[in-house]
Amino acid sequence: MALFIVQLLTGLANAMFLFLVASGLSLIFGVTRIVNFAHGSFYMLAAYLASSLAAALPLGPASFYAAVVLAPLGVALLGGLIEVCLLRRIYRAPELYQVLLTFAVVLVIGDAVKFFWGTENRTGPSPPGLSGSVPILGQLFPTYDLAILLLGPLLALGLWWVLHRTRWGILIRAATSDREMVGALGVNQAWLFTGVFVLGTWLAGLAGALQMPRVALTTVMDSTVIVETFVVVVIGGMGSAFGALLGAVLIGVLQAFGILWLPREFQLAIIFILMAAVLILRPWGLLGRPETESGTAGEALRREVGGRLRPPRWVWAGILLALMVLPSLLPTFYVWVLVEILAFALFAGSLQLLVGTGGMLSFGHAAYFGLGAYGAALLMKQAALPMPVAFLLAPLVAAAAALFFGAFCVRLSGVYFAMLTLAFAQIAFAVVHQWYDFTGGDNGILGVWPAASLAAPVRYYYLALLAAVCGLSALWRVTGSPFGYTLRAARDHPRRCQAVGVNVRSHRLLAFGVAGFFAGLGGAVFAFAKGSVFPDYLSMPMSVQSLVMVLLGGIHALAGAPVGAAVYKLLDIVITKYTGYWQAVLGGILVFLVVAFPHGLVGFVQARWARMRASLG
Amino acid sequence: MLDVIDLDAYYGLSHILFGVCLRAARGEVVALLGRNGAGKSTTLKAIMGLVPPAAGRVIFRGEDITGKPPHVICRKGIGFVPEDRRIFPDLTVWENLEVGRSVEGNGERRWTAERAFELFPALKELARRRSDSLSGGEQQMLAIARTLMGNPDLLLLDEPSEGLAPLVVRTMAEHILRLKQAGITILLSEQNLHFATRVSDRAYILEKGRIQYEGGMAELSANAEVRRRYLMV
DSSP: OHHHHHHHHHHHHHHHHHHHHHHHHHHHHHHHOOOOTTHHHHHHHHHHHHHHHHHHOSSTTHHHHHHHHHHHHHHHHHHHHHHHHTGGGGTTSOHHHHHHHHHHHHHHHHHHHHHHHOSSOEEOOOOTTOOSEEEETTEEEEHHHHHHHHHHHHHHHHHHHHHHHSHHHHHHHHHHHOHHHHHHTTOOHHHHHHHHHHHHHHHHHHHHHHHTTTSEEOTTHHHHHHHHHHHHHHHHOTTOHHHHHHHHHHHHHHHHHHHHHSOHHHHTTHHHHHHHHHHHHOTTOSSOOOOOSTTSHHHHHTOOOSSOOOOOHHHHHHHHHHHHHHHHHSOHHHHHHHHHHHHHHHHHHHHHIIIIITOOOOSOTHHHHHHHHHHHHHHHHTSOOOHHHHHHHHHHHHHHHHHHHHHHHTTOOHHHHHHHHHHHHHHHHHHHHHOHHHHOGGGOEEOOOOOGGGOSHHHHHHHHHHHHHHHHHHHHHHHHSHHHHHHHHHHHOHHHHHHTTOOHHHHHHHHHHHHHHHHHHHHHHHHHHHTEEOGGGGSHHHHHHHHHHHHHHOTTOTTHHHHHHHHHHHHHHHHHHHOSOHHHHHHHHHHHHHHHOTTOHHHHHHHHHHHHHHHHO | OEEEEEEEEEETTEEEEEEEEEEEOTTOEEEEEOOTTSSHHHHHHHHHTSSOEEEEEEEETTEEOTTOOHHHHHHTTEEEEOTTOOOOTTSBHHHHHHHHOOSSOSSSOOOOHHHHHHHOHHHHHTTTSBGGGSOHHHHHHHHHHHHHTTOOSEEEEEOTTTTOOHHHHHHHHHHHHHHHHTTOEEEEEESOHHHHHHHOSEEEEEETTEEEEEEEHHHHHHOHHHIIIIIOO
16 A cells, blocks of 8 residues: 555656646647747756756755756746747748758757767756655655655646736647637737747756656656657647647556556557557547647648649659669679669658658658568568568558557547657557567567578669669559549548538548558668668667658658658768767758748649749740 | 728639729728638738738738738737637637737737636636636637737637627627727638627628628618628528
C-alpha cells in the first residue's frame, strides 16, 4: 500500500511537468494551428540554461531559484523572437511548411545545446532546502517532488485565471475556436499569436528549468518530451489547457505503475496504445472539440501552385540514362549514396501520394519504411528465405501493416489523422525496440546482405534503380489515374465526394496501403544496402525526415519527392564533411528554403516556368 | 460614408465579383439583395478585408482601405456580423462581448456591455451562460451586440434574418431600425425582400457577381418587373 501511494505521488509529480509542457503546446496549437515540434527543444534549452545559471549566479543558495525563474523567461523571449522573425512569415503557407519550419528550429537548437554544453549527460544542481526526502507511510519520498506536487496545481490555477479572468485569456480562447472572426472584431492577430507563443514557450521552459535537479540533462530530452507531450495533448484534446492537465495525470500515473507491473515489452508502447485508443474512440480528445472542416490540413493543401511543368520525354530519358551511366564513373562511396537516395526517393514518393495527392498528413510514415526493412531482414534471417524472395515480399509486409493501421487512421482527418499515424508508428517502434527474441531489440539485425550475385555495388545499384523507377512510375500512374483524381477530390472536399457516392474512407485506405507498399520497397532497398536494420528506421525522426524531403521538393510536384530526397541526402553529405554541426546548418538551410520557397523547389521552378510561359504569350 | 468602386474578388480560382460599385451615405440603411450565390456575402467580406479584393477600391470616410487586414478595417469603424454568426461557443455571452470590445475607444467610448443589454434585454439574463446554449435568435442578437462593442459607424450585416422564426424576424427589424436611429450606417445583405423593405432606404440587386439594379426601396417595391426578374418574387 505504501509503495502504491508513493508510486502514485511520483506519477503525479511527473504529470506536473508533462502538464506544463503540454498546456503550452496545446495553447500554441489552439490559436496558431501550428504543431510545434520545437516545443520540446525549448524545454531542453531551459533545463540546460537553468543548470548553467544556477552554477554561475553569485547568489548563494538563491541562485538555484533565480535560475528557475530566469531561464524560462530567456527561453520565452527566444520563442517570441522565432515567432516574429520566422513563423509570422508563413502563417498563410500550407500547415506542412510550418511543421517543417519548427522542425528546422529543433535541429538548430539541438546543435546549439551540443555546442554550448557538450554531448555528455549532465546532472543539474540539487535544490537548496528541498534536496532531502520525507518519509511517507514509511517510504522515502523526495522533498522536491512534494514541492512540485504543491506547485503544479497552483500553476494550473494561475493558468485558469489568465484564460478566464483576463481579456487576453478570453481572446486566446476565442481565437482557439475562430481566429478569423477575432480579427474581424478588431483584434490584431499577429500580436495575439506572438503572445500565445511566448506564453507557451515560457510554460515549456518552466517545466525544463524545474526538471533540472530531477533528471539527467541529455541532448535527446527534446525528442523524448515532445513525443510524450503529443500523447498528452491528443488524449486531453488539442487546444484545451485542461485537457492537457487530465492527459498529463493519466500518462504520468500510467507510466509510474507501468514500470512496476508491466512486462518490459509493453512499457514503451503503453502510452501510445492509450493514445491510439483515445484517437479511435474519441478523436478530438477527452476535453477537446471536434475539428470543424475548415482549418484541417486538407484546407491548407488545397492551394496548388498554378502551372504544371511537364518536361518532354527526352528529359526523363536523359535523366534515366545519366542514372544508368553514373555508377560506373563514380567512386564506390557515391554509388552507395545514390542507392540511399533511390531508397529515400521511394520512401518520400510514397509519402507524397498520401500527403500531396491524398491530403493525409502522416507523422508516422517511417513505420512502413522500417517494416519493409525489418520484413526483408526477418524473412531472410528467421524464415530463411533467399534474399531476392525476401526483397520482393518485404513490401507486402509493410503494405499489410499499412492496411491494418490505415483502417483506423482513415476514420480521422487533419491533425488527428497525423497523430494517430504517429501513435501507430511509435507502437511499431516500441515493439521492434523491445522484442529482443525476434527483432534483436535495439541491437538490430546484422548481416542483411544481398545475394552474392547482387552484392557488387554497381549490381545492387541497378537493382535499386529498377525498384525506384518501377515504384515511382507506378506512384505517378496512380496519381494520374481516376483513382488519383478521386483522392484529390476527396482531399479538397470530402463531403461533396461522399454526396456523389464516393466512399472516401476506402479510397484513402487503399492509398494508405499503396503508400505503405512503396515505402516498404524503399525500406527493403535500404536494408540490403546497409547490411543491417535498426529500430531507428521506424522512429519519429525518420518520419520527419521523409516529410522534410517531400516538402523540400514540393508536395504537389510529382518530381518533388525524388528531388527532395536527393537534395536532402546530398546536403547531409556535403555539410557533414565540413562541420560536426550539420544539423544546425541543415536547419538553417531549411529555414531559408521554407521562407524563400514556400511551395518547395520543384513547385518554385514550376511557378517560374508558368510565369515565363505566360510572359512569352 | 462608404464607396465601393469596381470591386473584383475571387475564391481561389473562381471569379465571384465583377466590378461591383455601391455606396452608402451616413445614416442610411442599404440592402444588398440577390439570390443564393449572387455574391452578397463576398461583397461584404471583401469590404471587411476577409476576402482580398483582386481589383477595385473600397473607400471609407474618404480613406482607401482596400486590402487592409480585417482588424485594421474594424478599428477604422466598420463592424461585420457574419451570416453564420460565428459566436465563440466555448465563451460565455459576456465573454463574447468582451472579445468585440474596442480597447482604443476612439473619442468617447460609446458601447458597453450594459448598453448592449439595453438594446437586447434578452441577453442580459444569459450573460454568464455559455453561448453555445443560445437559440438562433439569441445568437444573432449576440453577434450584433458583439460587433457593436467595437463602436462601428458602419455595420455590415450578412443576412440578419436568416434562419430566424417569423416573430423573431420582426423584432430583428425593429432592432435594426433602432440602430439606425442611433446614427449607425448599415449595409445588409438579404434574401427576405419583405424584411429588407421594412428596414432599408435603398437597395442594390446583385446577380452573378454584378450589380443589376440600384434604386430606392420604395421604387423597387413598385417595380414588379425587376423583382420578378432578379428576385423571383
